[in-house]
Amino acid sequence: MELRPDDLEDMCPVCGDKVSGYHYGLLTCESCKGFFKRTVQNNKTYVCAEYQECRIDKTQRRRCPFCRFQKCLHVGMRLEAVRADRMRGGRNKFGPMYKRDRALKQQRKALFQRGGVRSESTPPLISSDWALTEGLYPVSILHSAPLPTLQSPFISLQPPSLSPLLTPISPAAPLHHNNPLSNWTLKSKPPSTSSPSSAAGLMSDPLNPSPCRYRTPQLVLQLQQEGPDELQLQEKVSAHFLKEKAAGGEQWTPTTFSLMCIMADQTLLHIVEWARTSTFLRRLRVSDQMKLLQSCWCNLLLLDVVCRQVLYGREGRLLLVTGQEIELSDISSSSCPIMAGLVLRGQELIRRLLIMQVDHAEFTCIRFLILFNPDVPQLEDHQFISSVQEQVEGALLEYTLSSPSHLLERFSHLLLCVSELRSLSALTDDYLYGKHLSGEMHCNNLLLEMLHAKHDQD
DNA sequence: ATAGCCTTGAGC
DNA sequence: GCTCAAGGCTAT
Numbered sequence: 001m002e003l004r005p006d007d008l009e010d011m012c013p014v015c016g017d018k019v020s021g022y023h024y025g026l027l028t029c030e031s032c033k034g035f036f037k038r039t040v041q042n043n044k045t046y047v048c049a050e051y052q053e054c055r056i057d058k059t060q061r062r063r064c065p066f067c068r069f070q071k072c073l074h075v076g077m078r079l080e081a082v083r084a085d086r087m088r089g090g091r092n093k094f095g096p097m098y099k100r101d102r103a104l105k106q107q108r109k110a111l112f113q114r115g116g117v118r119s120e121s122t123p124p125l126i127s128s129d130w131a132l133t134e135g136l137y138p139v140s141i142l143h144s145a146p147l148p149t150l151q152s153p154f155i156s157l158q159p160p161s162l163s164p165l166l167t168p169i170s171p172a173a174p175l176h177h178n179n180p181l182s183n184w185t186l187k188s189k190p191p192s193t194s195s196p197s198s199a200a201g202l203m204s205d206p207l208n209p210s211p212c213r214y215r216t217p218q219l220v221l222q223l224q225q226e227g228p229d230e231l232q233l234q235e236k237v238s239a240h241f242l243k244e245k246a247a248g249g250e251q252w253t254p255t256t257f258s259l260m261c262i263m264a265d266q267t268l269l270h271i272v273e274w275a276r277t278s279t280f281l282r283r284l285r286v287s288d289q290m291k292l293l294q295s296c297w298c299n300l301l302l303l304d305v306v307c308r309q310v311l312y313g314r315e316g317r318l319l320l321v322t323g324q325e326i327e328l329s330d331i332s333s334s335s336c337p338i339m340a341g342l343v344l345r346g347q348e349l350i351r352r353l354l355i356m357q358v359d360h361a362e363f364t365c366i367r368f369l370i371l372f373n374p375d376v377p378q379l380e381d382h383q384f385i386s387s388v389q390e391q392v393e394g395a396l397l398e399y400t401l402s403s404p405s406h407l408l409e410r411f412s413h414l415l416l417c418v419s420e421l422r423s424l425s426a427l428t429d430d431y432l433y434g435k436h437l438s439g440e441m442h443c444n445n446l447l448l449e450m451l452h453a454k455h456d457q458d
Numbered sequence: 459a460t461a462g463c464c465t466t467g468a469g470c
Numbered sequence: 471g472c473t474c475a476a477g478g479c480t481a482t
Contacts, residue, residue: 020462022475031461037477038459062460081476088477089467098475 013075014068015061022098025078031061036072039065040082097231216361216402219395224364228274230308237266237321256331257440263321264301265447271300272446275371280388288380294453295376298425298432303370306346306421307363310353338431342424349420356413365396366418 010019012029023033038044046066048054054067061068073079081092240262272293275281281289304321313319318326331343372388379385400410433451435441441448 024475029461030463033475034461035459041477065459083476086477087467088465089474090476091468091470091474092476095469095475 014071014077015056015058017058017061022094022101023077024081025094025097026076027101028072028077032068032072032077035061035065035068036077037082039069039072040079041086044069216399219391220361220365220399222279223368223392223395224361226274226278228270233267233270233321234323236270237263238323240266241322256326257435261441261445261447265445267304267321268297268301268446268450271297271304275300280368280372283384284381288385290453291376291379292371292373292385294450296370296373297450298429299370299422300367302346302421302425302428303363303367306350306353309350310358311360311363313350338427342427342431345420345424349417349424352413353417356410356417358414358417361399362396362414365392365399366414366421368392369396369418370421 010027011017012019012032013026014028014032017029017031019027020030020033021027024036028036039046044065046064046069048064048066050064050067052067052070054060054064056064056068056071078094081094083092244262275293276289281292284292305318308319308321314325316328318328318331320326328343328347331339333340335343369389369392372385372392374382374386374389376385396414397411400414429451432441432447436448436451
């Protein structure tokens, strides 16, 4: 029996109590709001007397502040919404997000009232017919950005380039620095991460908690904090499409392929931005940053797609970065054998990851394992890159072993999935380059630059 | 320390 | 001027 959305919406995702409004990033009850505020403002450190997996509900929430705070973080409460200067009143940067979230909930409610839950009847999104998929399923602010209807001519993009993106490099920050968590959790026991849907700012389902992991290594937690921010990405891409639409007229009918390219390109920009600001990559000189990114961009792009499907997607559909969905069968049937093969293998990979219930923390580690690839030729700071690889691998191993099943196999299965991803990425790369050579990618963008960087070396 | 209620103030 | 999410206050 599935819950209606509104049943969940007026329940605090931390303890299940009555929601009193948006607090620190999402709808919570008054008590969890206060608890979160006290904890962050006073740099509190808690210790769990049990196994860091205490159940948090309305009656027991006082019993273990450690687990309660972990849950606050897991469901997506934002540390940065607690003001350092304690200024009262006014609004913060989450305002627009709250507004959109409200609008989406309103929309969903209306759908339910009409009895028109369209989970089985979402029209296929093909070619220029990009319907507004208002009935999108995920119970999440992640998918709340308004979706543009695209009919606009494809105006030429500013050609973004990798090197200017990387050059304004900030001074190398020592590890465990600039992290809102680092001041005060280092002393406490390593907190846990559980639901795959939580760490990215999603609402967790308090009635149906996902499998609980615990003893999340500090490093993993820190990497998770660094993003990339899905919500921001979705907003960015949606805004980009709106801009395109506004700039153009009614004549342009983009193909599905060109729309995908734009999405890939925008996602790539976001990935580069994420990498650029990550504590680890910042410590490298720009030349190494470029080598790493040029070697793995396609892996990261695919990982982004795969991760989205595993954490939030639905079977048989491709959940796009904008929150829209495409029937996979539509892609397969309308594309060449290479693409259809890629889709099949991708589906199989996603199926495996779904069965394993790979969560956000693990995807985060994988992202870093892919980025910090010591096998990239001619790295200047090879030693540091190797050490990051080792540290992250160690943290991932520790994390997988701390899961209730604590199977060593899980770790090796994950690594197998990574190598499958790499192989898929190589095929995708070739496929795209072929498309480019045959003149089918008529946009000048980061995607193209990355394609060139790789193939010009070969 | 908790949690319900109160005050504040930027942005609409 | 109103809204509503911040921080503050205080009985428990």
